[in-house]
Amino acid sequence: EAGVAQSPRYKIIEKRQSVAFWCNPISGHATLYWYQQILGQGPKLLIQFQNNGVVDDSQLPKDRFSAERLKGVDSTLKIQPAKLEDSAVYLCASSSLRTGHLSGNTIYFGEGSWLTVV
Amino acid sequence: KQEVTQIPAALSVPEGENLVLNCSFTDSAIYNLQWFRQDPGKGLTSLLLIQSSQREQTSGRLNASLDKSSGRSTLYIAASQPGDSATYLCAVVRGTYKYIFGTGTRLKVLA
Numbered sequence: 001e002a003g004v005a006q007s008p009r010y011k012i013i014e015k016r017q018s019v020a021f022w023c024n025p026i027s028g029h030a031t032l033y034w035y036q037q038i039l040g041q042g043p044k045l046l047i048q049f050q051n052n053g054v055v056d057d058s059q060l061p062k063d064r065f066s067a068e069r070l071k072g073v074d075s076t077l078k079i080q081p082a083k084l085e086d087s088a089v090y091l092c093a094s095s096s097l098r099t100g101h102l103s104g105n106t107i108y109f110g111e112g113s114w115l116t117v118v
Numbered sequence: 119k120q121e122v123t124q125i126p127a128a129l130s131v132p133e134g135e136n137l138v139l140n141c142s143f144t145d146s147a148i149y150n151l152q153w154f155r156q157d158p159g160k161g162l163t164s165l166l167l168i169q170s171s172q173r174e175q176t177s178g179r180l181n182a183s184l185d186k187s188s189g190r191s192t193l194y195i196a197a198s199q200p201g202d203s204a205t206y207l208c209a210v211v212r213g214t215y216k217y218i219f220g221t222g223t224r225l226k227v228l229a
Contacts, residue, residue: 041221042207042209042222043207056214106167
């Protein structure tokens with residue numbers, strides 16, 4: 001079974017520039033997450049999709065961050081304009097859980113997209 | 119607001135030692151608690167998942183316990199090996215399957 005795919009793996013941009021990250025979840029997984037992980041901290045949820053609908057985007061800085069999951073499969077996270085404090089790893093994850101279906105199933109992470117803003 | 123804390127932040131031990139990692143959370147209304155491992159430059163890999171009705175889970179040399187009433191979970195690693203060196207993260211799982219992560223414990227096992 002293929003894992004969660006993310007690209008690009010590494011990106012260096014100047015502040016005020018824009019960047020986009022792409023994620024392809026595990027086939028059949030309805031739930032997709034984007035997390036931001038700043039060095040030395042735990043991952044922080046930015047946005048959670050259930051199919052192509054948003055479940056939670058309460059911590060997404062909507063003035064500069066946007067995300068979409070067209071057709072309920074792959075997803076794109078965009079930052080425009082980037083700030084120095086956006087330097088982090090952006091982790092995509094997916095699970096087969098339906099919202100509210102609380103079983104022993106788990107979540108699978110991609111290897112992340114490393115962003116450095118200079 | 120749910121807060122998840124992990125102690126210690128970093129730990130260095132000689133090979134063969136048994137060790138305990140701690141995770142505490144402020145709101146006991148959780149569905150599951152999950153422990154993950156993160157290697158440098160990699161994503162997170164699930165180690166153990168404890169459902170709210172369970173007290174512990176075991177996998178090989180790993181044992182995780184959950185005490186919802188006190189807001190605590192521990193991850194016990196028996197006979198540590200250099201290959202166990204990584205960052206260990208706990209996450210509480212709330213409604214809509216939202217994962218809230220702790221800050222992690224960086225473990226180094228010395229050969």
